[in-house]
Amino acid sequence: MDILNLLSGSLQQALGPTAVVYALAAIGLNVQFGYTGLLNFGQAGFMAIGGYFMAASVATWGLSFWVGIALGLGLSVVLALLLGIPTLRLRADYLAIVTIAAAEIIRQTLGSVTLLKWFGGQDGLINFQRTFVEMNPFSSRVDLGIVAWRPFDFWLLFSGWILVAIGVVVVWLLMRSPWGRVLKGIREDEDAVRSLGKNVYSYKMQSLIIGGLFGAVAGFYVALQHTNMNPTWVATDTTFFAYTVLLLGGAARVLGPVVGSIVFWFLITFLDLFFGILTRGADPFMPEWIMTNQQASLMRLIIMGLALMLLMIFRPQGIFGDRRELAIDAR
Amino acid sequence: MPADTTAPASGSEYVDRGRAAEARKALASVEHEPGAPKPDPIVVADEVTRQFGGLKAVDVAHVEIQRGAITALIGPNGAGKTTFFNLLTGFDRPNTGRWTFNGKSLAGMSAYKVARLGMVRTFQLTKVLAKLTVIENMRIGATGQSGESLARAMFPFFWRAQEKANTERAGAILQRFKLDAKRDDFAGSLSGGQRKLLEMARALMVEPELIMLDEPMAGVNPALKQSLLGHVKSLREDGMTVFFVEHDMDMVRDISDWVIVMAQGQVIAEGPPDSVMADQRVIDAYLGSHHDQVLDFEEEEKILQEAQEEHVKNEEEAQ
Structure with missing residues (x-):
């Protein structure tokens, strides 16, 4: 049954590890942008620092997983200080410029050939998740009826949502x-x-440091989710997806990032599967002169972009936002 | 002395405790000259200059502000009044100069530290925190809040009692400023005049000794103006020193004990309101120095000829 597959597939993503990663990243952005008004366009940089140093500690330097976690968190604080010291006394847009550039510098540097023996170049790092796998209390497939996960994935999302919950309570x-x-x-x-x-x-x-720490934790989860850390996971669009998640849920709302992430990943997977089904096979529902299977895979981004625009026009406060607050800006 | 900021028992805005007479008496013996020494100055500034490119926006040789009095800072547009305000409160850095507050040097001190010492300012363009409620705007003004440290913020038992006390104090000030009905509204929904009131009320939460108001009357309707005047006067009765920039001469005449006049960055005159407004230097600064001379034909010719001669001379020098 296609409709059921469509829904279960979308739900699977909406609750899955990817949604956890973006919820964490967006909680960080919420502290920085939603509450403090700091435009950090380099959340991917904090994720890179977290993910890479956790992975490299284990895979390259043979240290413990927990040392890697501590190193990732510690260095994300250092990064926040480095970015903040020169820019936080200036106007808000300077931070935006510096962070977006810094995130790209970090990604290019960590993926460079020069640092190949530490960070694995463009292929990245593998074999660092053993401690995390050993902690997994789930040994068999977890089936919740409409959705089901492999034990490792379920452990990822289970521990991940616990961290998200802790993050939400802290915020x-x-x-x-x-x-x-x-x-x-x-x-x-x-x-x-x-x-x-x-x-x-x-x-x-x-605020910058706290948001950056959430970014680093999101970075740990990106690495663990893929059992591989490489530069593609922390490209610039990661930051913008995280912002979309935040705006969708509602900035400056405690639950905004969480709901935003679930809705975002539900919709984007739904659209992907939907257009996939429409254009699949030798005789698709959708005639090829309208759209080929390959073109259909881009439709999700086109529609998400359109949805984001409509959201900003008709409900700029996001799902959770307060209409009263918006009325003030009009003055 | 920290100001008594609780609401007066009678509920009226202005309780005369004789501070106005006191202030005027203290200032009676001060000479009406720029930079005149005061018997009990709270602020003393020397050689404060601020240059914007080729323009010397502020060039104050010496000025003192009397404690417990209401001092007005007036002057034509572009005289450097707001810049001087910004310099004194740490919102801008001077090129040279030193100034003290209660004998403590403030030169190079950050704005937030200046405020903590008890020298609090408001802004010409009102700065209310639009998406915070009126009461939250007030609470944020209280200093020394333990809940404002990250380590303790997450545990309300560290700060709940203090928060309650601050809220009560804020409530009393709001009542005095007749904003208590707006308590839970967003500050952004207030009218222009109410914002001015809220900003002044919020500044009182810091418990200032010296309150510096940058054009408190700008954009306020005449009805509210009277009540604002009352509020400013009551600050003096509560023991605060008030220093304000204003263009509204009625207000200056009505409430100030002493007036300092700035023009082109310099202090050009000082004195009680009536004497300052009759001062030739002040009239010149506002209206230009030749405004009362009639230019007859001969005079005009003479000026023209002088200008031409100078032009020719300059040309020759250039060659």
Whole structure:
């Protein structure tokens, strides 16, 4: 039954490891962009640092998995400091330029031939997930009726959603506190907050670091999900998918990134499968003069792009956003 | 002395505690000259200059601001008043200069540290935090909040009591400024005048000793103007020093104890409102120095000839 396959396939993706990765990345962006107003266009760079150093610690340097995790987190803090120190005193757009460039520099450097013996060049790294696999409590296929996962995938998404839940709770706790209020104040008008005696620079830096840490965790999951870490997983479009996820769910909403990620991956898989079915086989439903099978595989991106535009026009606050807040911007 | 910012018992805005008379008495013996020394200055600035390219926007040799008084800073457009404000509060860096607040040097200090010391400013273009509610705008103003440190933010028992106290204080100030009905509305939904009130109220949350208002009357309707005037006067009654930039001469005349006049970056006159407004230097600065001379034909010829001679001279020099 095609319709059922369509739905179960989409649901599988919507709850699967990929959705976890983007939920984590978007939670980080939510802290930075949604609450503080920092335009970090280099979330993929933080993911690269996390994923690569976790993988290289085990695969290249023979260290423990946990040392790799600590190294990934530690270096993402260093990256946040490096990016933040020169740019956070300047206007918001400088951070955007610097981060997007830095993410690409990191990706190109880690994938370069010069560092081949450490990071494996364009092929990337493998054989680093053993500790994670050993921790897997699930030994058989997990079947929930409409969706089913291999034990490893289920362990990925199970542990991943737990981390997402922890992340959501942390963000919720932070954003209801006076600390979160200062961040929101900075988003609205940083000079006003400065005039009230708050060290705006320090708060922006804290926000950048926290968002970057979520990026690094997303990077760990990208690597584990593919059991391979290579430059393709952290290309620039990764950041923009994460932004789409955030805007879809609603920026500055605690659950925005999570719902956004689930909806995004449901829709994109649904569209992919749908057009796949339409154009499949020797005698497809959709005549070839309209669309070939190859062209159909691009339709999902075209329609997602269109959907994002419509979303920005008719519901710019995202799924969870508050209409009242938007009315204010019109003034 | 930290200001008493709780609402007056009577509910009226202005309780006369005789501070106006006190301030004027203290200033009575001060000479009406630019840079005149004051008996009890809260701010003393020396040689403060700020250059934008070839333009010296601020060039203040010496100025003192009397504690407990309302001091107005006036001057024609482009006189450097707002720039001077920005320099004093750390929002801009001067090319040269030193200034003190309560005897403590502020030169090179960041804006947020200046505010924490008790020198708090508002802005010409009101800066309310639009997507925060009015009460959240107020709460953010309180200083020394333990919940503002990342380590403690996640655990409400560290900051709940303080938050409650701040909220009560904020509520009392909002009531005084008649904004309590708007408490849970987004600040972005307030009118222009209400935003001015909220900004002033929020500045009080910092418990300033010196409050610096940059054009508090700009864009405020006449009805609200009266109530704003009352609020500013009541700040002095509560023991605060007020220093404000304003173009509205009625307001300056009505509430200020002392007026400092700036033109082309320099302090050109000082004194009580009436004496300053009659000062020839001030009139010249606002209206131009030849405004009262009638140019007759001969005079005009003379000026023209001088200009031509100078032009010829310059040409010759150039060759």
